[in-house]
Amino acid sequence: MIIASCHLPRVLTGIALLLALGTALWLSGGTLFGFLLLFSLLGLWEFYAMFWPSRAELGGRLLGLFLGGGLLTFAWMRPGLVEAFLGISTVVLASFFLFNWARNDAYRFTRVAVILGGILYVPMLLLPVFGFSLKEQVFLLFATAASDTAAYFVGMRFGKHKIWPKVSPKKSVEGSLGGLLACVFVCTGFGLIFGVANLSSFILLTCLLGIMAQLGDFFESALKRSRSVKDSGIVLPGHGGVLDRIDSLLFVIPTYTFAKTFWLFF
Numbered sequence: 020m021i022i023a024s025c026h027l028p029r030v031l032t033g034i035a036l037l038l039a040l041g042t043a044l045w046l047s048g049g050t051l052f053g054f055l056l057l058f059s060l061l062g063l064w065e066f067y068a069m070f071w072p073s074r075a076e077l078g079g080r081l082l083g084l085f086l087g088g089g090l091l092t093f094a095w096m097r098p099g100l101v102e103a104f105l106g107i108s109t110v111v112l113a114s115f116f117l118f119n120w121a122r123n124d125a126y127r128f129t130r131v132a133v134i135l136g137g138i139l140y141v142p143m144l145l146l147p148v149f150g151f152s153l154k155e156q157v158f159l160l161f162a163t164a165a166s167d168t169a170a171y172f173v174g175m176r177f178g179k180h181k182i183w184p185k186v187s188p189k190k191s192v193e194g195s196l197g198g199l200l201a202c203v204f205v206c207t208g209f210g211l212i213f214g215v216a217n218l219s220s221f222i223l224l225t226c227l228l229g230i231m232a233q234l235g236d237f238f239e240s241a242l243k244r245s246r247s248v249k250d251s252g253i254v255l256p257g258h259g260g261v262l263d264r265i266d267s268l269l270f271v272i273p274t275y276t277f278a279k280t281f282w283l284f285f
Contacts, residue, residue, distance in 0.1 A: 055145055063141050064084065065260045083138060086138055087138045091146070113131075145272065155284075161205055166199065167267055174195075187244075190236075190237075198233060202228060224278055231274040
Protein backbone atom coordinates (compact mmCIF):
# COMPACT_ATOMS: atom_id res chain seq x y z
CA MET A 20 0.00 0.00 0.00
CA ILE A 21 1.45 3.35 -1.08
CA ILE A 22 0.18 5.51 1.77
CA ALA A 23 1.75 3.53 4.55
CA SER A 24 2.49 4.80 8.02
CA CYS A 25 5.84 6.19 6.86
CA HIS A 26 4.03 8.47 4.41
CA LEU A 27 1.37 9.66 6.84
CA PRO A 28 3.36 12.65 8.21
CA ARG A 29 4.01 13.82 4.65
CA VAL A 30 0.34 13.56 3.70
CA LEU A 31 -0.92 15.27 6.86
CA THR A 32 1.64 18.06 6.58
CA GLY A 33 0.72 18.57 2.93
CA ILE A 34 -2.96 18.84 3.78
CA ALA A 35 -2.25 21.29 6.60
CA LEU A 36 -0.11 23.46 4.31
CA LEU A 37 -2.77 23.48 1.60
CA LEU A 38 -5.43 24.51 4.12
CA ALA A 39 -3.23 27.26 5.56
CA LEU A 40 -2.23 28.59 2.16
CA GLY A 41 -5.78 28.29 0.84
CA THR A 42 -7.02 30.35 3.78
CA ALA A 43 -4.31 32.96 3.20
CA LEU A 44 -5.19 33.19 -0.49
CA TRP A 45 -8.90 33.53 0.29
CA LEU A 46 -8.38 36.25 2.90
CA SER A 47 -5.63 37.86 0.79
CA GLY A 48 -4.32 41.25 1.89
CA GLY A 49 -2.31 41.25 5.10
CA THR A 50 -2.94 37.55 5.75
CA LEU A 51 -1.39 36.51 2.44
CA PHE A 52 1.48 38.95 2.95
CA GLY A 53 2.17 37.57 6.43
CA PHE A 54 2.09 33.98 5.17
CA LEU A 55 4.51 34.69 2.32
CA LEU A 56 6.79 36.75 4.54
CA LEU A 57 6.99 33.96 7.11
CA PHE A 58 7.75 31.31 4.50
CA SER A 59 10.24 33.58 2.77
CA LEU A 60 12.18 34.27 5.96
CA LEU A 61 12.18 30.59 6.94
CA GLY A 62 13.32 29.64 3.45
CA LEU A 63 16.07 32.26 3.53
CA TRP A 64 17.30 31.01 6.89
CA GLU A 65 17.45 27.45 5.55
CA PHE A 66 19.30 28.64 2.45
CA TYR A 67 21.95 30.42 4.52
CA ALA A 68 22.20 27.46 6.92
CA MET A 69 23.30 25.26 4.00
CA PHE A 70 26.37 27.46 3.52
CA TRP A 71 26.95 28.54 7.11
CA PRO A 72 26.17 25.79 9.63
CA SER A 73 25.50 26.48 13.28
CA ARG A 74 25.80 30.19 14.12
CA ALA A 75 28.48 31.00 11.56
CA GLU A 76 28.11 34.31 9.72
CA LEU A 77 25.16 35.34 11.89
CA GLY A 78 25.51 38.99 10.85
CA GLY A 79 25.28 38.07 7.17
CA ARG A 80 22.25 35.87 7.77
CA LEU A 81 20.40 38.61 9.64
CA LEU A 82 21.26 41.15 6.96
CA GLY A 83 19.88 38.80 4.30
CA LEU A 84 16.69 38.29 6.29
CA PHE A 85 16.27 42.04 6.75
CA LEU A 86 16.79 42.83 3.06
CA GLY A 87 14.69 39.88 1.87
CA GLY A 88 11.86 40.74 4.22
CA GLY A 89 12.10 44.39 3.24
CA LEU A 90 11.87 43.47 -0.44
CA LEU A 91 8.60 41.59 0.09
CA THR A 92 7.26 44.36 2.32
CA PHE A 93 7.88 47.02 -0.32
CA ALA A 94 6.39 44.77 -3.02
CA TRP A 95 3.18 44.56 -0.99
CA MET A 96 2.95 48.09 0.43
CA ARG A 97 4.80 50.25 -2.10
CA PRO A 98 5.44 48.24 -5.30
CA GLY A 99 6.62 51.35 -7.13
CA LEU A 100 9.64 51.52 -4.81
CA VAL A 101 10.84 47.94 -5.35
CA GLU A 102 13.49 48.99 -7.87
CA ALA A 103 14.77 51.68 -5.51
CA PHE A 104 14.91 49.15 -2.67
CA LEU A 105 16.86 46.70 -4.85
CA GLY A 106 19.30 49.49 -5.65
CA ILE A 107 19.87 50.47 -2.03
CA SER A 108 20.13 46.79 -1.08
CA THR A 109 22.99 46.41 -3.56
CA VAL A 110 24.73 49.41 -2.00
CA VAL A 111 24.22 47.97 1.49
CA LEU A 112 25.68 44.60 0.48
CA ALA A 113 28.64 46.25 -1.24
CA SER A 114 29.28 48.32 1.89
CA PHE A 115 28.95 45.20 4.03
CA PHE A 116 31.75 43.60 2.02
CA LEU A 117 33.84 46.79 2.10
CA PHE A 118 33.85 47.16 5.87
CA ASN A 119 34.30 43.45 6.54
CA TRP A 120 37.24 43.19 4.14
CA ALA A 121 38.82 46.37 5.52
CA ARG A 122 38.68 44.81 8.99
CA ASN A 123 39.83 41.36 7.87
CA ASP A 124 41.49 40.81 4.49
CA ALA A 125 40.60 37.10 4.67
CA TYR A 126 36.94 38.05 4.17
CA ARG A 127 35.73 36.91 0.73
CA PHE A 128 33.13 38.44 -1.55
CA THR A 129 31.60 34.98 -1.97
CA ARG A 130 29.99 35.46 1.45
CA VAL A 131 28.13 38.51 0.16
CA ALA A 132 27.25 36.56 -2.99
CA VAL A 133 25.58 33.93 -0.80
CA ILE A 134 23.51 36.63 0.93
CA LEU A 135 22.45 38.05 -2.43
CA GLY A 136 21.81 34.59 -3.87
CA GLY A 137 19.35 33.81 -1.10
CA ILE A 138 17.47 37.06 -1.67
CA LEU A 139 17.25 36.46 -5.41
CA TYR A 140 16.25 32.82 -4.97
CA VAL A 141 13.48 33.16 -2.40
CA PRO A 142 11.79 36.58 -1.88
CA MET A 143 12.64 37.88 -5.35
CA LEU A 144 10.94 34.93 -7.06
CA LEU A 145 7.88 35.27 -4.80
CA LEU A 146 7.29 38.95 -5.61
CA PRO A 147 4.90 38.48 -8.58
CA VAL A 148 2.36 36.66 -6.36
CA PHE A 149 1.05 39.99 -5.06
CA GLY A 150 0.05 40.99 -8.58
CA PHE A 151 -1.80 37.77 -9.41
CA SER A 152 -5.55 37.30 -9.20
CA LEU A 153 -6.95 34.63 -6.86
CA LYS A 154 -7.57 32.36 -9.86
CA GLU A 155 -3.95 32.67 -10.95
CA GLN A 156 -2.65 32.03 -7.43
CA VAL A 157 -4.77 28.88 -7.08
CA PHE A 158 -3.78 27.78 -10.59
CA LEU A 159 -0.06 27.94 -9.75
CA LEU A 160 -0.64 26.23 -6.41
CA PHE A 161 -2.42 23.38 -8.22
CA ALA A 162 0.40 23.17 -10.77
CA THR A 163 3.08 22.57 -8.15
CA ALA A 164 0.91 20.43 -5.86
CA ALA A 165 -0.19 18.14 -8.70
CA SER A 166 3.34 17.86 -10.08
CA ASP A 167 5.03 17.18 -6.74
CA THR A 168 2.39 14.80 -5.39
CA ALA A 169 2.02 12.70 -8.53
CA ALA A 170 5.78 12.54 -9.12
CA TYR A 171 6.32 11.34 -5.55
CA PHE A 172 3.65 8.63 -5.43
CA VAL A 173 3.99 7.44 -9.03
CA GLY A 174 7.73 7.25 -8.52
CA MET A 175 7.28 5.30 -5.29
CA ARG A 176 4.94 2.81 -6.96
CA PHE A 177 6.28 2.45 -10.49
CA GLY A 178 9.70 4.12 -10.53
CA LYS A 179 12.40 1.90 -12.03
CA HIS A 180 14.51 4.11 -14.28
CA LYS A 181 16.56 6.88 -12.68
CA ILE A 182 16.14 10.22 -14.41
CA TRP A 183 19.10 12.23 -13.00
CA PRO A 184 20.93 10.15 -10.38
CA LYS A 185 23.76 12.62 -9.79
CA VAL A 186 21.31 15.35 -8.84
CA SER A 187 18.53 13.31 -7.21
CA PRO A 188 19.16 9.56 -6.94
CA LYS A 189 15.61 8.66 -5.89
CA LYS A 190 13.71 10.43 -8.69
CA SER A 191 12.63 8.31 -11.63
CA VAL A 192 11.53 8.78 -15.23
CA GLU A 193 8.18 7.24 -14.36
CA GLY A 194 7.65 9.66 -11.48
CA SER A 195 8.67 12.62 -13.60
CA LEU A 196 6.22 11.69 -16.36
CA GLY A 197 3.49 11.12 -13.78
CA GLY A 198 4.10 14.56 -12.30
CA LEU A 199 4.06 16.23 -15.70
CA LEU A 200 0.86 14.51 -16.80
CA ALA A 201 -0.86 15.34 -13.51
CA CYS A 202 0.12 19.00 -13.84
CA VAL A 203 -1.17 19.16 -17.42
CA PHE A 204 -4.41 17.34 -16.65
CA VAL A 205 -5.33 19.15 -13.42
CA CYS A 206 -4.30 22.64 -14.45
CA THR A 207 -5.66 22.46 -17.99
CA GLY A 208 -9.01 21.47 -16.52
CA PHE A 209 -8.83 24.36 -14.04
CA GLY A 210 -7.86 26.76 -16.81
CA LEU A 211 -10.69 25.74 -19.12
CA ILE A 212 -13.21 26.24 -16.31
CA PHE A 213 -11.95 29.54 -14.91
CA GLY A 214 -9.67 30.95 -17.62
CA VAL A 215 -10.15 32.64 -20.99
CA ALA A 216 -7.48 30.95 -23.14
CA ASN A 217 -8.18 27.97 -25.40
CA LEU A 218 -7.31 24.31 -24.85
CA SER A 219 -4.03 24.29 -26.79
CA SER A 220 -2.78 27.40 -24.95
CA PHE A 221 -3.40 25.85 -21.56
CA ILE A 222 -1.82 22.54 -22.57
CA LEU A 223 1.30 24.36 -23.74
CA LEU A 224 1.41 26.50 -20.59
CA THR A 225 0.90 23.59 -18.21
CA CYS A 226 3.56 21.51 -19.96
CA LEU A 227 5.98 24.40 -19.46
CA LEU A 228 4.97 24.86 -15.82
CA GLY A 229 5.24 21.12 -15.16
CA ILE A 230 8.77 21.06 -16.55
CA MET A 231 9.80 24.14 -14.59
CA ALA A 232 8.30 22.75 -11.39
CA GLN A 233 10.55 19.71 -11.69
CA LEU A 234 13.57 21.83 -12.59
CA GLY A 235 12.96 23.82 -9.42
CA ASP A 236 12.95 20.58 -7.46
CA PHE A 237 16.14 19.41 -9.18
CA PHE A 238 17.86 22.73 -8.52
CA GLU A 239 17.23 22.53 -4.80
CA SER A 240 18.32 18.89 -4.78
CA ALA A 241 21.58 19.86 -6.48
CA LEU A 242 22.05 22.70 -4.02
CA LYS A 243 21.59 20.38 -1.05
CA ARG A 244 23.89 17.70 -2.47
CA SER A 245 26.57 20.27 -3.25
CA ARG A 246 26.45 21.27 0.44
CA SER A 247 26.13 17.65 1.70
CA VAL A 248 22.70 18.36 3.19
CA LYS A 249 19.82 15.86 3.14
CA ASP A 250 16.95 18.28 3.86
CA SER A 251 16.92 22.07 3.93
CA GLY A 252 15.27 21.99 7.37
CA ILE A 253 13.08 20.06 9.80
CA VAL A 254 10.08 22.34 10.34
CA LEU A 255 7.72 20.37 8.06
CA PRO A 256 7.30 16.69 9.09
CA GLY A 257 7.58 14.36 6.11
CA HIS A 258 8.81 17.15 3.83
CA GLY A 259 11.90 18.53 5.52
CA GLY A 260 12.25 22.29 5.35
CA VAL A 261 10.34 25.14 3.78
CA LEU A 262 12.62 25.16 0.73
CA ASP A 263 11.89 21.46 0.23
CA ARG A 264 8.21 22.36 -0.07
CA ILE A 265 8.35 25.54 -2.19
CA ASP A 266 11.28 24.77 -4.49
CA SER A 267 8.97 23.93 -7.41
CA LEU A 268 6.81 27.01 -6.83
CA LEU A 269 9.87 29.27 -6.91
CA PHE A 270 10.49 28.28 -10.55
CA VAL A 271 6.83 28.19 -11.57
CA ILE A 272 5.96 31.74 -10.45
CA PRO A 273 8.45 33.64 -12.65
CA THR A 274 7.77 31.28 -15.56
CA TYR A 275 4.06 32.05 -15.46
CA THR A 276 4.80 35.77 -15.00
CA PHE A 277 6.85 35.72 -18.19
CA ALA A 278 4.27 33.68 -20.12
CA LYS A 279 1.35 35.94 -19.20
CA THR A 280 3.10 38.94 -20.74
CA PHE A 281 2.56 37.31 -24.14
CA TRP A 282 -0.83 35.63 -23.68
CA LEU A 283 -3.95 36.18 -21.59
CA PHE A 284 -4.84 33.09 -19.60
CA PHE A 285 -7.15 34.45 -16.88
